Amino acid sequence: MRALITGGTSGLGAAFARALAAQGSDLVLVARDEERLHAVAGELAAAHGVTVDVLPADLSVAADLARVAERVESADDPIDLLVNSAGFGVHRKLLDPDVAGRRYAIDVMCYAVLVLSGAAGRAMRARGHGRIINISSIASWTLQGHYSAIKGWVRTYSECLANELRGTGVTVTVACPGWVHTEFHERAHIRTSAIPAWVWQDADPVVATILDDAAKGRIVSIPGWGWKAIRIGLKLAPTSAVRAVSRALVRSRD
Numbered sequence: 001m002r003a004l005i006t007g008g009t010s011g012l013g014a015a016f017a018r019a020l021a022a023q024g025s026d027l028v029l030v031a032r033d034e035e036r037l038h039a040v041a042g043e044l045a046a047a048h049g050v051t052v053d054v055l056p057a058d059l060s061v062a063a064d065l066a067r068v069a070e071r072v073e074s075a076d077d078p079i080d081l082l083v084n085s086a087g088f089g090v091h092r093k094l095l096d097p098d099v100a101g102r103r104y105a106i107d108v109m110c111y112a113v114l115v116l117s118g119a120a121g122r123a124m125r126a127r128g129h130g131r132i133i134n135i136s137s138i139a140s141w142t143l144q145g146h147y148s149a150i151k152g153w154v155r156t157y158s159e160c161l162a163n164e165l166r167g168t169g170v171t172v173t174v175a176c177p178g179w180v181h182t183e184f185h186e187r188a189h190i191r192t193s194a195i196p197a198w199v200w201q202d203a204d205p206v207v208a209t210i211l212d213d214a215a216k217g218r219i220v221s222i223p224g225w226g227w228k229a230i231r232i233g234l235k236l237a238p239t240s241a242v243r244a245v246s247r248a249l250v251r252s253r254d
């Protein structure tokens with residue numbers, strides 16, 4: 001078994017790498033920071049006796065993305081599990097005329113997911129087995145600007161891909177976590193002091209649930225009963241209430 005994980009050096013991606021290496025899976029890790037990639041790869045290889053390859057790449061750069069897609073689709077040393085975890089928070093206003101940051105976010109969190117999932121889907125379908133895990137967010141059911149729009153796309157796209165691959169032996173699982181302790185919030189300069197401690201989850205149990213759901217062939221994975229309940233609340237609540245809660249969440253970051 002070999003898994004390729006984008007964003008495999010930090011947060012959820014690193015937790016996938018730890019969990020899969022502990023299960024004896026060989027890995028290919030993708031991220032921009034080459035030094036950190038080698039450090040994480042060395043630690044996992046030493047701890048679990050697995051082979052960990054590194055593929056430094058900025059997924060917003062066409063040539064880098066093409067190299068990663070080629071590795072995903074390669075028939076030599078096939079990839080059995082693709083995890084698209086690379087991502088970050090975005091909270092520029094939608095009306096901000098400088099769209100470069102939002103374009104970058106679409107490139108990394110939508111376009112790269114489209115290209116890599118397509119490459120994995122084709123290669124896995126030809127072999128008759130494989131798994132794809134894409135990381136969306138509970139924010140995909142809220143209206144928190146560009147980030148919600150991106151994660152909404154990831155969720156809908158992944159569910160469509162699961163439908164397209166139904167019956168081929170290839171499963172697609174889209175994970176929709178709530179707030180998880182990672183580098184995400186610090187990197188995006190998101191103030192977290194107002195977020196109650198009880199809503200936070202640690203990356204390792206979140207990833208254990210996602211891997212379990214993926215093994216069961218579940219298409220949508222929401223780790224944690226609290227977040228499952230919040231998802232049901234968001235589904236049952238009037239849209240006007242979801243809009244109001246979303247506005248309050250966005251205001252809390254301004």
Ligand SMILES: NC(=O)c1ccc[n+]([C@@H]2O[C@H](COP(=O)([O-])OP(=O)(O)OC[C@H]3O[C@@H](n4cnc5c(N)ncnc54)[C@H](OP(=O)(O)O)[C@@H]3O)[C@@H](O)[C@H]2O)c1
Pocket residue numbers: 006007008009010011012013030031032033034036057058059060085086087088089108109135136137138176177178179180181182183184185187
């Ligand atoms: N943490 C949460 O509360 C939470 C909740 C729901 C969903 N999510 C989603 O979970 C995913 C993982 O986030 P995280 O919380 O684990 O954040 P994190 O700890 O900041 O990890 C982000 C990872 O993505 C990589 N990355 C970022 N930009 C990249 C690029 N342009 N090209 C290649 N790799 C890139 C980073 O490595 P380099 O910097 O070296 O490139 C790092 O390995 C994201 O898609 C995020 O939207 C997070």
